[in-house]
Amino acid sequence: xxxxxxxxxxxxxxxxxxxxxxxxxxxxxxxxxxxxxxxxxxxxxxxxxxxxxxxxxxxxxxxxxxxxxxxxxxxxxxxxxxxxxxxxxxxxxxxxxxxxxxxxxxxxxxxxxxxxxxxxxxxxxxxxxxxxxxxxxxxxxxxxxxxxxxxxxxxxxxxxxxxxxxxxxxxxxxxxxxxxxxxxxxxxxxxxxxxxxxxxxxxxxxxxxxxxxxxxxxxxxxxxxxxxxxxxxxxxxxxxxxxxxxxxxxxxxxxxxxxxxxxxxxxxxxxxxxxxxxxxxxxxxxxxxxxxxxxxxxxx
Numbered sequence: 001x002x003x004x005x006x007x008x009x010x011x012x013x014x015x016x017x018x019x020x021x022x023x024x025x026x027x028x029x030x031x032x033x034x035x036x037x038x039x040x041x042x043x044x045x046x047x048x049x050x051x052x053x054x055x056x057x058x059x060x061x062x063x064x065x066x067x068x069x070x071x072x073x074x075x076x077x078x079x080x081x082x083x084x085x086x087x088x089x090x091x092x093x094x095x096x097x098x099x100x101x102x103x104x105x106x107x108x109x110x111x112x113x114x115x116x117x118x119x120x121x122x123x124x125x126x127x128x129x130x131x132x133x134x135x136x137x138x139x140x141x142x143x144x145x146x147x148x149x150x151x152x153x154x155x156x157x158x159x160x161x162x163x164x165x166x167x168x169x170x171x172x173x174x175x176x177x178x179x180x181x182x183x184x185x186x187x188x189x190x191x192x193x194x195x196x197x198x199x200x201x202x203x204x205x206x207x208x209x210x211x212x213x214x215x216x217x218x219x220x221x222x223x224x225x226x227x228x229x230x231x232x233x234x235x236x237x238x239x240x241x242x243x244x245x246x247x248x249x250x251x252x253x254x255x256x257x258x259x260x261x262x263x264x265x266x267x268x269x270x271x272x273x274x275x276x277x278x279x280x281x282x283x284x285x286x287x288x289x290x291x292x293x294x295x296x297x298x299x300x
Contacts, residue, residue: 001033005040012044022068025052025061035067051114062112070156073101073113076125079146082228084132086251089225095249096223096230100153107154110216115150116158117143124160126168140166140192141291144199145247148293151203152234152245154218164200165193199272206271206295211236212243221261227254229288233263242298244268248288256285264298271295 011017020041022034038050051070054061061071078098081091101113117125125146129139143166150157161167162183169181187193207213212234221231221244228250234243242263248254262282269276272295277284286294 001036004037008037008040009044012041012048016045018045018047019049019051021072022050022052025054025068025071031061031067034061038068049111057113059106059112062107062109064108070112070114072119072158073115073155074117074119074122075115075146075150075153076117076122076128079117079142079149080128080132082249083129083134083142087228092225092228092249100218100232101155108216110154110214111156113155114158115153115155116160117146117150118160118163119158120160120171123171124166124168125163126166127170130168137192140196144196145249145291145293147196147199147203148245148295149247151207152213152243152295153232154216154234157207159200165197202272210241210243210297211238212241219263221263222259227252227257229254229257231259235263240298244296246286246288246294246296248290248292251290253290254286254288257288259284259286267299268296269299271297 008020011020020037022028022037025034028034034050034052041050042048049070050068051072052061052068053072055072055074057071057073059071060066062068075098078095082088082095085091101107101115107113125143126139129135129142134142162169165187167184167187169184171181172179188197215234215236217235217237219233221233223230227248229246229248231244231246234245235241244263246259248257260283262279262284265279265282267276267278276299277296288294
């Protein structure tokens with residue numbers, strides 16, 4: 001314990017790091033030790049962020065009742081089940097519980113979770129989609145809607161290098177810690193991969209400037225178990241910013257889908273297309289293609 005404490009102090013003092021990830025926190029199995037390391041870290045630098053790799057994620061490990069600031073959460077299994085068994089209401093309801101950390105107030109703060117689709121311990125998301133027979137544009141379409149969820153839901157997004165353009169090299173289990181697995185930059189020359197990269201660019205730029213997306217605030221406007229439509233409202237108490245993210249998580253196109261509890265009347269702009277809508281009487285009707293998403297920002 002003293003050795004790890006000295007290591008933490010060295011890295012913070014010498015290299016000015018502002019965060020730590022505790023690997024295999026479930027195997028450490030000692031919240032008091034993690035609490036001590038967290039205290040040491042925060043006492044040496046502020047702001048500082050501590051996150052635990054505790055799989056599967058539990059809310060008990062994060063503050064205000066747990067020892068660290070955040071915990072890793074893999075959102076892919078929930079999406080993979082939805083994509084493998086489209087139209088399954090039971091899986092859709094499970095997805096709502098698992099896909100968004102704030103759905104049942106499991107976590108107190110937006111910083112309580114680090115959401116990810118892929119990391120060094122898992123196969124690439126595209127590879128997993130290939131295993132359930134989604135390829136090319138059909139796979140990219142599902143990755144895009146998952147990415148939109150990742151970047152707008154409550155929590156901090158983790159992006160593994162190459163996810164931005166659908167890197168799909170297989171990690172495998174044999175000698176994976178020694179395997180050379182270089183990023184394939186040439187994938188960016190492909191139209192579909194490039195479009196995903198541009199989506200990431202827009203969403204990252206948006207997150208950096210949005211106090212609503214970085215806030216703890218979220219309200220579900222709808223979670224339609226029959227049509228598999230989800231919409232949630234993110235807003236900031238610091239300014240007048242409001243964001244609505246809307247998802248069609250089904251194989252079916254939806255015509256004139258109605259939401260009658262839109263948070264604000266007035267002019268809204270869709271983030272990706274830059275198109276504008278006018279909301280009256282807190283009602284909005286929209287056509288949504290299969291696995292299409294929209295992200296609207298309130299203007300005035």
